[in-house]
Amino acid sequence: MVMLRSYMRRFAHSLPESADERLWEPLEAHLRAVGARARGFAAAFGMETWGDAAGLLHDIGKAADAYQNYIRGKGKSPDHSTAGAVEAERLFGPLGRCLAFAIAGHHAGLADGTQLSARLTKVLESYSGWEAYTGDVPKPVNFPAKTSPYPNFTPAFFIRMVFSCLVDADFLATEAFYTQAAGKTVERGGFSDIASLRSRLASFITGKTSAAPTVLNSLRNDILTHAIGRAELPPGLFTMTVPTGGGKTLASLSFALEHAARHGLARVIYVAPYTSIIEQTAQVFAAALGEGDVLEHHSGFDWDKAEDKDGEADADGLKKLRHAAENWDAPVVVTTAVQFFESLFAARPSACRKLHNIARSVIVLDEAQTLPLAVLRPCLAALEELTLNYGASVVFCTATQPAWRRMDAALPANAKGEHQGFDIGPERELAPEPAALFAALKRVRVEVAPGPVADAEIAARFAEQPRMLCIVNTRAHASALFELIAPLPGARYLTTLMCAAHRRQVLAGIREDLQAERPVRLVATSLIEAGVDVDFAEVWRAETGLDSVAQAAGRCNREAKLPSGRVVVFAPAERKLPKTIIAFRDAARLPLQMPEPLGLEAMHRYFQELYFNRGYAALDMLKIDQRQGVLPALKDARLDIPFASIAEVFHLIDDKMRSVIIDWQGGATAALDALRHAPMPPRGTLRKLQQFTVPVPEAMWRALRASGGIQAVRPEIYGERFMLVMSRGLYDEVSGLRSNDEGLLIF
Numbered sequence: 001m002v003m004l005r006s007y008m009r010r011f012a013h014s015l016p017e018s019a020d021e022r023l024w025e026p027l028e029a030h031l032r033a034v035g036a037r038a039r040g041f042a043a044a045f046g047m048e049t050w051g052d053a054a055g056l057l058h059d060i061g062k063a064a065d066a067y068q069n070y071i072r073g074k075g076k077s078p079d080h081s082t083a084g085a086v087e088a089e090r091l092f093g094p095l096g097r098c099l100a101f102a103i104a105g106h107h108a109g110l111a112d113g114t115q116l117s118a119r120l121t122k123v124l125e126s127y128s129g130w131e132a133y134t135g136d137v138p139k140p141v142n143f144p145a146k147t148s149p150y151p152n153f154t155p156a157f158f159i160r161m162v163f164s165c166l167v168d169a170d171f172l173a174t175e176a177f178y179t180q181a182a183g184k185t186v187e188r189g190g191f192s193d194i195a196s197l198r199s200r201l202a203s204f205i206t207g208k209t210s211a212a213p214t215v216l217n218s219l220r221n222d223i224l225t226h227a228i229g230r231a232e233l234p235p236g237l238f239t240m241t242v243p244t245g246g247g248k249t250l251a252s253l254s255f256a257l258e259h260a261a262r263h264g265l266a267r268v269i270y271v272a273p274y275t276s277i278i279e280q281t282a283q284v285f286a287a288a289l290g291e292g293d294v295l296e297h298h299s300g301f302d303w304d305k306a307e308d309k310d311g312e313a314d315a316d317g318l319k320k321l322r323h324a325a326e327n328w329d330a331p332v333v334v335t336t337a338v339q340f341f342e343s344l345f346a347a348r349p350s351a352c353r354k355l356h357n358i359a360r361s362v363i364v365l366d367e368a369q370t371l372p373l374a375v376l377r378p379c380l381a382a383l384e385e386l387t388l389n390y391g392a393s394v395v396f397c398t399a400t401q402p403a404w405r406r407m408d409a410a411l412p413a414n415a416k417g418e419h420q421g422f423d424i425g426p427e428r429e430l431a432p433e434p435a436a437l438f439a440a441l442k443r444v445r446v447e448v449a450p451g452p453v454a455d456a457e458i459a460a461r462f463a464e465q466p467r468m469l470c471i472v473n474t475r476a477h478a479s480a481l482f483e484l485i486a487p488l489p490g491a492r493y494l495t496t497l498m499c500a501a502h503r504r505q506v507l508a509g510i511r512e513d514l515q516a517e518r519p520v521r522l523v524a525t526s527l528i529e530a531g532v533d534v535d536f537a538e539v540w541r542a543e544t545g546l547d548s549v550a551q552a553a554g555r556c557n558r559e560a561k562l563p564s565g566r567v568v569v570f571a572p573a574e575r576k577l578p579k580t581i582i583a584f585r586d587a588a589r590l591p592l593q594m595p596e597p598l599g600l601e602a603m604h605r606y607f608q609e610l611y612f613n614r615g616y617a618a619l620d621m622l623k624i625d626q627r628q629g630v631l632p633a634l635k636d637a638r639l640d641i642p643f644a645s646i647a648e649v650f651h652l653i654d655d656k657m658r659s660v661i662i663d664w665q666g667g668a669t670a671a672l673d674a675l676r677h678a679p680m681p682p683r684g685t686l687r688k689l690q691q692f693t694v695p696v697p698e699a700m701w702r703a704l705r706a707s708g709g710i711q712a713v714r715p716e717i718y719g720e721r722f723m724l725v726m727s728r729g730l731y732d733e734v735s736g737l738r739s740n741d742e743g744l745l746i747f
Contacts, residue, residue: 010063010133013174014071015181024071025177027063028133031056033176035134037169042162044266044359045390049138050099053092054166056137057084058103060130067125081107082119083127089120095140097639098155102163106170110163110347110647113640144389150381151635157385159641160344164355168327171353191331192293194265198257204288205250216560219440220247226432227251231258235265236387237422239405240397240430241600243441244554248431249281249366250288252397253332255430256362259393267361269333271340273370274527275695279500280507281366282334295330298339298690326686328354337371338652344382345630347647359390369402369547369607372652373583373614374621377420378630380404384422395430399554400547401600403607410608412616420616435600443557444539444565446549446597452573458540459484466490466519470540471526471552477542477575479735482523490519496527498736499662501691510534528555535559538566543577545584546591546606550598587613622649658701659693660710661724662731668692675713675722689722694737704730 012030015023035055042051061067061080069075085100092099097116104119105111111119148154172188179185192200205224223246230238240255242248256268270285272278275298282296343351344358363386371379386392396404403410406421413419431437462468462485472478475495482493492510494503513520514535526544528534529551535558541549549569557565569592571577577585587610591602611619617628624633624645633642663669671688675681696704704710705723709730713722725731730738 033173038165041165051165056134064125064127110643112642146388167349168353227255227430235393241434272366298336328357345650368396377620449570453570454573468538469536472542492522494524546588657695
């Protein structure tokens with residue numbers, strides 16, 4: 001055992017307001033606290049020793065005299081993260097290199113393998129004697145037992161999961177020290193258990209169904225009962241193919257909670273494609289389960305635009321706390337596909353904190369077909385890996401199953417001619433007889449307009465039909481069409497340029513008017529298509545993919561009040577089809593001519609056309625260091641995995657969006673005051689502000705900043721993370737944030 005140096009005690013964190021070193025955190029206390037927490041997190045997937053070793057080694061560079069001088073206000077911060085990475089590789093060889101990625105990146109983020117190799121050869125300040133502060137470091141044992149069909153994907157994913165255990169443990173241990181030093185307590189945990197939530201949901205659903213015994217509710221109850229009956233099946237991959245209006249949201253949640261309770265899984269993560277859906281879904285879940293047990297989390301703010309360079313940290317560690325992001329420790333999480341999948345391929349500590357909490361969870365992928373084609377294969381690989389080695393279950397929940405099963409023979413074969421797709425048998429379908437359900441729940445007829453349709457023609461039809469919805473592909477088109485119908489009674493406009501709180505108010509008014517059979521003439525972008533519970537007699541949809549047409553049809557005659565609703569698919573006469581939609585439109589042409597254009601056979605034909613037309617390579621299109629595809633880049637990397645390069649380009653949406661804050665009707669005032677005056681964002685502040693943010697393209701964000709239209713809140717602390725809209729004239733009560741971004745697609 002190496003003796004502790006007597007001439008200078010070693011500390012991990014100081015207190016900026018106190019020079020009394022007796023109150024500071026000893027290095028050995030921090031290392032062991034992080035090791036214990038990371039060990040517990042990694043236990044969820046059977047890798048306790050990996051978490052323990054990462055935690056014990058992560059800050060051993062703080063044993064250096066240079067760092068101890070720095071923490072006392074003398075000199076600059078030395079690199080303290082590389083030392084643990086060096087020792088990990090020295091002690092454990094190739095396994096240690098896996099640890100080295102996580103340790104070296106616990107401030108700066110996961111690096112590319114070439115960058116890591118360069119760091120491991122750096123000349124460092126002497127940190128000799130570190131063993132005295134860690135005690136015995138356990139050798140990492142075990143490795144993921146099952147291997148992904150995509151070469152090298154399993155070790156890359158595993159390193160990121162170990163990294164997640166480390167950075168979350170480091171954050172929580174640091175938070176605990178500072179809150180205790182301040183004489184405060186941390187409000188974490190205290191959630192209901194899965195069994196209690198299951199019972200609560202059952203009572204909620206019983207109350208809803210007993211109040212309205214209709215044929216439709218009877219069908220919904222059959223779907224619910226069948227899904228719950230499948231919960232005893234072992235964890236893995238499932239499909240849930242339910243037509244719109246079949247109650248799949250509550251049925252999928254019921255299955256998820258029952259399945260989690262039976263198999264000891266920790267949480268339910270509900271992933272939806274659009275922010276508008278998670279807003280509504282979170283409301284429904286909160287009503288059923290209680291607000292305190294449901295976490296709504298989406299990409300409202302980019303906390304770590306620039307991480308600490310070279311693993312440096314501030315002397316007292318408070319910067320880390322200001323980078324706080326949710327770690328998904330709630331029993332029910334509702335999030336967007338952007339947040340979920342970009343986190344799975346992220347490199348930043350704040351983005352990766354949550355990943356270990358995805359292990360042993362039930363992931364419900366709502367509207368699964370909306371995953372972008374350019375990243376489809378890596379996204380599917382990640383979902384499969386979660387079921388192979390992390391005890392998770394994944395439910396592909398949609399009215400338009402995207403034919404991802406191997407038996408569907410829809411995904412194109414690889415270069416070896418091998419069929420791609422998941423091995424999901426028919427017994428793992430959670431809906432009873434999907435074909436019969438689609439026939440029973442058919443409520444619309446679909447027409448294809450014979451030629452291009454002018455906006456004036458659509459406006460004329462709006463004048464004739466008092467309860468009608470028209471969905472178009474761009475904000476600019478929606479705005480122009482709304483101007484034509486604005487004088488009509490009940491004219492409404494819905495766009496993501498409204499903050500969430502504003503959209504909720506508009507939707508509440510729309511539902512109330514529809515229920516009372518008052519006029520509602522609504523123009524919207526695709527945000528309304530999936531999961532938004534509205535019911536129109538007639539829906540017009542600008543040409544797009546068949547899955548989007550089906551989602552639009554789900555807003556028509558939803559409650560079967562009419563013998564049949566009318567859905568019209570049209571080509572806009574004055575608008576050019578966005579390039580990103582052309583392939584989807586083309587694949588939909590033939591299925592739209594089939595006798596049942598929204599039936600299972602037509603939908604299967606649509607996805608076959610879409611995937612085969614695009615080809616195998618087009619389902620993994622991102623360029624990593626001049627190589628096309630995330631999976632090929634991982635295949636050739638061995639243990640020089642390009643984590644940072646992948647994270648830099650992995651975006652589900654091509655246009656990078658930045659959030660701005662609208663203090664709409666004063667709803668954000670209290671949260672903004674908390675930001676301005678608290679030393680760090682109080683718990684819940686970020687979540688509150690998400691309800692008052694609007695995502696805008698990077699170019700629009702920069703233009704607003706340059707004009708003074710948005711200004712940073714407390715820039716000396718947060719930089720440009722919180723940008724507030726300063727002029728009321730920039731935000732309209734009808735159409736939201738003013739914009740002239742012609743042609744911009746909405747996601």
